[in-house]
Amino acid sequence: MTSLNDLPLRDTLVGKLPYGAPQDPVPVSLNVNENTHPIPDEVVDDIVRALAEAVRGVNRYPDREFLELRAALAGYLGHGLTPEQVWAANGSNEVLQQILQAFGGPGRSLLSFTPTYSMYPLLADGTDTTWIPVARPDGYALTPEGVAAALREHQPSVAILCGPNNPTGTVLDREVILAAYDAFDGILVVDEAYQEFDAETETAIALLPGRPRLLVSRTMSKAFAFAGVRVGYLAADPAVVDALRLVRLPYHLSALTQAAATAAIRHADTMLSTVADIRAQRDRLETALTELGYAVHPSGANFLLVDGFANPDATFSALRAQGILIRNLGIDGHLRITAGTEAETTTLIDAVAALGPGGAR
Template sequence: MTFPPLREELRGIAPYGAPQLDVPVQLNVNENPYPPSPECAADIAAAVADAATSLNRYPDREFTELRQALAAYLSSDTTQPVTPAQVWAANGSNEVMLQLLQAFAGPGTCALSFAPTYSMYPEYARDAMTEWVVGHREDDFSLDLDAARALVLERRPAVVLMPSPNNPTGTALPPEAVAVLCEAAGDGIVVLDEAYGEFRRPGVPSALDLLPEHRNLVVSRTMSKAFALAGARLGYLAAAPEICDAIRVVRLPYHLSAVTQATALAALRHAPALLARVADLRAERDETVAWLQAQGLRVAASDANFVLFGTFADRHRVWEGLVERGVLIRETGPQGWLRVSVGTPAEMTAFKDALVDVMKEQAA
């Protein structure tokens, strides 16, 4: 027997992870380029210091105060109030997704999405011993609703995973598509992953508005992106209280540390200041889209803090050329496409200058 006795389906698989390279301009993992304000950082430090005085005790396993604060925040972004009983949180939206699959999927069931989609989804399914089923989007990365309904009805997935805005394309899912998926799924769970929801363009609604209409709908968010807290690892969801209750069965004991809870609560106290940068990033994104189009490139419509662009006969050569010039972006999405995170104006200027240089070099 080969040692260690790893599950057979895991043998030979490389761990997930974007390249981590020491270059001046890092625009590859959709981080917020603006750190928390000094005032927010000081509040977090004070809150953690206070939590440290009782670290000999386990944290509130129901994270009651945090659920109340998250519910209040979500209620400000929807026409329908969200209650604390509808909120669940975990260590990043990755753990939220895995808990959903552990609770509602498993052996003998399948999880479903439509490609291109977030590359971690099939790994969540694999880790939960759930079959992975993938449909496909149209050339403009929209969803053919008739085809989507037919696939869901055919496969009867236990969980449907849909990022909106979609990663890696940045496209948002319209409310009618959410309704179609929820109705076709029956008692299956439909997860709208709004990790980039705060970056959506004016007039694009959140799926939070649809929660009262669909008991099987789950809307997930994260504090890693708009809140500039990628290092804190806090993801959360809003759903029917019955769904949150079910997740409690699979959560590990005291899964949210006292330090994590204190950090998230402090950040939420500074939400207006932290989210003030979102408008700047939206404007920079839209300017980047227009600039890329002016270069004759194809660009996906984006409601996120990143832009998918192409197409290149050899995208890896373009990616390598940018790295050589000190700019790291992501080689992901359909063949021929690349994804750039939106950074500061100076970072985006460096990206544009490098890309122009690379394209000229490769055209020569």
């Protein structure tokens, strides 16, 4: 049987592994930061009607520029954005990939501060962009001085600041973004996949005027409970959108995707009604785990990074055997847990408590 080693793979991909998080059909799945609340019935009905109408025209290609969806996204984001400042693709991963296709590539580099989203280096590999990881300080919170120093030293082509950061949940201060933008001449991406769960920090979209190299990436997967639809989007200067149009595939957003996303945005308030409950379950989980003796990192997202597990691998396996799936990221002593529904959170708390101090050995 042919293996990867038998193929003329690009040198930059040799020995690499694809993205992979377990997808077990377990009763309590809290490992990939999905919104565990289902879409409300009235929104489902409107989306189904929109899809039925769209299906009638799928013998033709969809709107290549998806203008209706871009207008809807601009209205949702506010801050005076126009459709010309908004872009979308099949998940924010594709948005980020298109950014690297346009502004990265051979002889260019991508910098971010680790630990952070595991797709960043994979996207760099896939576009032949050199990956530059810079370790976060203790506690994981970035400082303007530290970020600016790293960017001045490495002068990357593209830098990504994730806020709230995945997997740590750390919020991203406005001063860090401003310091980063002024420290180098490349493209600065602020990845706001979890922004809706952060009730305290203003979106970086407010910083866009006068900063043409600042890009703000978002997703409908998390707060909008749209992970299975695959819609990510971006706000930026219109010139950046023009650059992404150079590298996108023709008709990259299907008519069905456009119809579903546009209908969902019509019901933004209803779609986002679960956010407060998810925050409450996140805070409840933090309190319970702290009382059990674990150290929980502050989080502005819909998940927690938890320290204090004597054997993360054993705890992960013990919970998985009980039908509870969380995320083992290979960080010493740590596991990441998504905030679920009230029932899911209760099940998780009871299971961790039953394992005893420090979790399974």
